[in-house]
Amino acid sequence: MSKSNIVSHLKQKKISEVLSTGKRMDGRSFEDFRELTIKRNVLYKSEGSAEVWLGKTHVMVGVKVGTGTPFEDTPNEGVLMTNAEFTPIANAAWEPGPPNENSIELARVVDRGLRSAETLDTAELNIISGKLVNIVFVDLYILNYDGNLIDACSAGAIAALMGAKKPVYEVVGNEGKPTGEKVPLTVKKKPVAISVIKIGDKLILDPTADEEDVMDCRLTVTFDDDGHLCTMQKSGSEGLTLDEIKKCINMAQEKAPEIRAKAIGD
C-alpha cells in the first residue's frame, strides 16, 4: 500500500536517519500512537457504526444485521462477514475496482481477530436451526489513508459492534418474522489488532503512510481482553528474526489495552 506506487529514495533515507535518533518524522516515539478518536452510532441506517480517526487515517465502519441461511457445518450459528473497501477518495494512487490483495488482507485479518476471539455470540444469532440465522456484516470503509488501516479498522469494528442492535425475530410456523423490536448485539470479547512495522532494525507502532512506504515488513498481532493472542499476520518482503517477533508481540501486548479502552469508549 502506498501513496504513490514508487518508493522515494530520499524519503527512505530521511526516515531511517530520523529513526536512528530514536524519534520519528512527526516527533513521536516508536511506541506512540497518533491521536485516536472514535465516534459511535453515527449512521442511522446501520444497525451499528463507528467513525475512526487515527491521525489522518479516517475509516467508517458500518455493521448491518441481515438474515440468511447458515453454513452447512454450523446450522445453529449466525454468520459474520467482514469486507473492506479501499475507496478511491482515500488515496490518489487508489483506483476504483474490485478489492485488491491489500483490502482483502485487511478484511480477513480483522475478521480472523473477531472470529478467533469469539467476539459475537453466534448461537444468539440463530433464528431457525438449519434454515434462518442472522448475518452480521462488518464493512470497513476507508475514507482517508495515512497508514495503519488494520489497527484503525479493528478498533472501529469493536466500537461499531458494541453499539450495534439486532432485529428480533419470532418464529411463526416455520418462518421467521421481524417483531420490530431491536436488542443489543452481544459482544463477548473485544479483540484489538496492533501492527508493528520494521524499518531497518527499528520496530515501530502505528505507522504513517510514509513509514509504511519504506517499511521492510509488518507483523500484526491481535489480542483479546484476557491478553491471549488470537491472530497474527506478517506481510511485507523482508524476514523477521525470532527475537524481533517476540519483541513485536510484546509491544503489541502492551499497547492493546490502551486501544481497547478507546474502542470501548471512555
Place this chain on the structure above:
Amino acid sequence: MSANFQDRNLVLPGDVLYEGRIRTGENTYRNQDQVYATRLGLVNYSPDNVSVVALSTGYTPLVGDVIIGEVIDMELGEWRIDIGAQSEAVMGIPDAVDRPFRTDYVMTRVLDIGDTLIAKIVDLDRRRTPILSILGPGLGKIHDGFIVRFTPSKIPRLIGKKGSMINMIIKETGCRIVIGQNGRILVSGPNREREEMVVKVMNKIELEAHTSGLTNRAQEFLRQLKERSR
C-alpha cells in the same frame, strides 16, 4: 462598464466581475460583454485589467520554473518525472549530462526511479509536456533532506518581497531550503529540531497567507520556538 465587486473581494467561478471592455487577466474568461471568474480567489481590478488571484489551485507548469520532482519511469534516453502537474514531465539525457555520451549510456548513473531532483522547466512541448533540465547551478539529484508540500499559489508569500520571508527563515533556522514552484519544498537542516521549526513556520504561513504583517509574526514565532528549545 462596471466592476461588480470591490478590489480583493472573494469571488467564485461564475461570478460576473466586470461588464464592458477591459483586458482579461488570470483566472477569468469573457463571454460577450461580461467577464467571469473561473477560479475561487481574490478579484484584482486595475485601470485596464481584471484578474483573479486564485486561492485554491493546482500547479501549472511555466517555462523557467524551478521545480522538485520524482522519477517514476525511464524509457530509452528519457526519464519521466512526476511534478504534481496535469502532465508528467520528461527529461532527455542531453538535459542531464553535460558532456558527450554514448548511445548506450547507463541512465541510472545519473537518476534512477525513485530519485528526487531539482530541475528547471526549459520548455513545454506542443502537447504541453514540461521538458526538464538539471544542467545548471543548484539543480540535480537531491541526496539529503525531505520534501514538504505547500500550496503552489501561496509560494510568493513564502518567498516574500525580494525573498524577505524565505531568507528570514533560512537565517533563523540555519536550514537549507529550496522552493519548487510546483509546491514542493526541500528542507535540510543541521538537526531535526531545526527542520521541525521550518515545517511549523511553513504551516503557519500557509494558513495565514492572506493576512498582513506575516513576515514579522513568522519571525517572532520562530524566535519563540528557539527560546523554548533552549
Place this chain on the structure above:
Amino acid sequence: MSKKTTTKKTATRKPARSKKAKTDSWKRADGRAFDELRTIKIESGVLPNADGSAYIEMGRNKILCGVFGPREMHPKHQARPNEAVLRCRYHMAPFSVDPRRSPAPSRRDQEISMVMRSALEPAVFLERYPRASIDVYVEVIEADGGTRCASINAAAVALVDAGIPMKDLVAACAVGKVEDKLIVDLGDYEDKKGQSDMPIAYMPKLGKVTLLQMDGIMSTEEAEKALDLAIEGCKKVYEIQREALKKKYGIDQPQDKPQKELQPEEPKEEPEEEPRKEEGSQ
C-alpha cells in the same frame, strides 16, 4: 462528519393528508412545504489526500466527494488529444441503504456516474488540460433519496476546491409529484411512493440545464412547472454551495458594501519578478 441529533420528526409511514385537503394546508410526510428543501450542509476541503473535496448532508443523505487532477491520464490510450477527460464515479457504501447492498457497482451506479459527468462537463474548462484526466469520486455513506443531486452538488464544490477552472458552479435538485402535487427535493419515502421524479442540474449564472432526467407520469404543464420549481430549488442550493466555499477562507462579504475593514493594510507581497501569467488566462 459529526453525529447529527435528529430533533425534527421523522417521516411517518403513511401520507399525512388525503387528496381532498386544501392545497395550501397540504404538508408533506416530514412536514415540509411543497417547495421546501431539506436541510443542507456542505463543507469543502475535507479529504486530506484529494486535490479537492466536499462533504454534503442533504436531509439524511451523507455524501463525500473527492476530486483528483488534473493529472496524467492512465491508461494513456484513453486520453483525449485536445481536452481533459472528466471521469465520474458514483458509488455507495454497503451500509448506506437498508438492506445492505453489495459494494460492487450496479447498473444504476454506472448510469448515475454517466449523468454526473454530463451534468458537470459543461461547467469545466476541459480544453485547458489536454490528455489529462480529472477524476471525481463520490462515496455515498448514507442514502435517503436524491443522492444523484446531492452528489452533483458536492462534486461541483469539490471541483472548485481543487482549483479546476470552471464557467460556473453546478447545482442540482429534484422535483417530483406525490398525490398529484409537485414537490421539491424528494426524500427517500416520497421517492418510493411518488408518481414522478425529475432531477435536474443547473448552472445558475449561465442559465443552462446540464442534467435532466425524468420518470413517472406528468402532463406537459406539470413538467414545465416542475422545471421552474426545480430551477428555483437549484438556485437555493447554489447559495449554499457558495457559502460553503467562502467559509473555508473565513471571508464572508456582502457584495455591495465597501469592505475597507476586511482588507489587509499591507499591500500584498509580490515577488520582485513579473507575476506569473498563465497562457490563455484561464
